[in-house]
Amino acid sequence: MKAAIVGGGWAGLSAAVELSRAGVQVTVFEAARQVGGRARSVEARGRRLDNGQHILIGAYRETLRLMTAVGVDPERLLKRLPxxxxxxxxxxxxxxxxxxxxxxxxxxxxxxxxxxxxxxxxxxxxxxxxxxxxxxxxxxxxxxxxxxxxxxxxxxxxxxxxxxxxxxxxxxxxxxxxxxxxxxxxxxxxxxxxxxxxxDLLLPAADLDRLFPAAAASFIAAHGGKIRCATRVETIDDGFQVAGERFDGVLLAVGPQHAATLLARQQATAETAQLLAGYHFEPIATVYCGYAPQLRLPFPMLGLAARGRGEIGQWAFDRGALCGTPGVIAFVLSGHGAWEELDRQELVAQLDAELASALHTRLPVIAWQQVIREQRATFSCRPGLRRPAARTARSGLWLAGDYVCAEYPATLEAAVRSGLAAARGMLLEKRG
Known part of the structure; x- marks a missing residue:
């Protein structure tokens, strides 16, 4: 059996690992130049930074299990704290x-x-x-x-x-x-x-690539699979031909807006495409500030309560305590808010002032800064939101992604669970 996985984020990689373990020949198509999706590491100003500061918790059973399956030691790469x-x-x-x-x-x-x-x-x-x-x-x-x-x-x-x-x-x-x-x-x-x-809080003590994507890609390759990065899939024809290669089945593991475009081209999946096209989205910004190495937060993750008008802070992470990069603080801003109206310099200055106020101290001068904004980071998780099933109306075509895991919000655990569920469904369909 040959399966195409369209999308190399955590959902797509989870599906590919599960299928590879079952002896399926998989090919992962990823539009970006690297796998990992929204939870990956990036090079910025000569520094290796995460595309966003993700938090795992002890309840992420499937994520932790799959990390172990591809050769990652969660206890070494995640800092476990009450x-x-x-x-x-x-x-x-x-x-x-x-x-x-x-x-x-x-x-x-x-x-x-x-x-x-x-x-x-x-x-x-x-x-x-x-x-x-x-x-x-x-x-x-x-x-x-x-x-x-x-x-x-x-x-x-x-x-x-x-x-x-x-x-x-x-x-x-x-x-x-x-x-x-x-x-x-x-x-x-x-x-x-x-x-x-x-x-338990499981705070990454290594960059996101090392937590899962890099090891998953190696696992897939070791089991005869292929990873094709910088390959954007524009269409899936009636015979499951993807990027010039024919497959027995296709698993779409892309964002809802991208899945909607691909699904709209098939009559059988037009209804699901219409559902996904109606989704709203929420942004996330991660603001990295490089202070003097001696700066330490009293706890690796601190909340910043927006106490007055104009205050925007939410969370600050001490990357020195977590990843061994002393003096690097990562501020995370989730969901729509006043912070979206600020440019890079205003955003950095505002968060620096709020952290200083919260700690009641004068902070060192910021030596460098990097702002990473994801305008469509996650779907907006609103009451009564309809979520698609992993199995589409077209035989052999499956969906994966955090938006498919109906019980959970847009988290890494939801992405992993959706990938595993879709892969197992694809296997059962072929055996039946």
């Missing part, structure tokens, strides 16, 4: 919540009740909210926005802004005022509602 949410405030109202290493669900209860910078009433309200979700088996009667859900359960104050809303924006890349409450609840189910290890 979940800790830190929002320093130079004015003295520091929010901090850290989950202790206790069996579930005690770790969550003790973590919420031990949170600093919040009132006792807020803590017990948060415990009641999680208890409601557990009793409801993390299934809402009807989807709504995250803001509506939090209002309904009287989640207020810093636990709302620094925990629930920050987790929503980080996981769904969509404002709580627009984000799907059910998808958010699904992420809580598998993280805070899971076992103790499921809540």
């Amino acid at each position: 979940l800790e949410v830190n929002f320093p405030d130079g004015k003295g109202s520091h929010f901090r919540m850290r989950l202790p290493r206790l069996p579930a669900p005690l770790h969550l209860a003790f973590g919420l009740l031990g949170a600093r910078g919040v009132s006792v009433a807020e803590k017990f309200s948060a415990v009641r909210f999680m208890r409601f979700l557990q009793d409801a088996r993390y299934c809402l009667d009807a989807d709504c926005t995250v803001s509506t859900l939090l209002d309904r359960h009287r989640q207020r104050g810093k636990l709302r802004t620094c925990l629930w809303e920050s987790l929503c924006l980080a996981a769904l890349n969509t404002s709580p005022k627009q984000a799907s409450a059910q998808i958010f609840v699904n992420t809580l189910r598998d993280s805070l509602g899971g076992g103790r290890a499921a809540t």
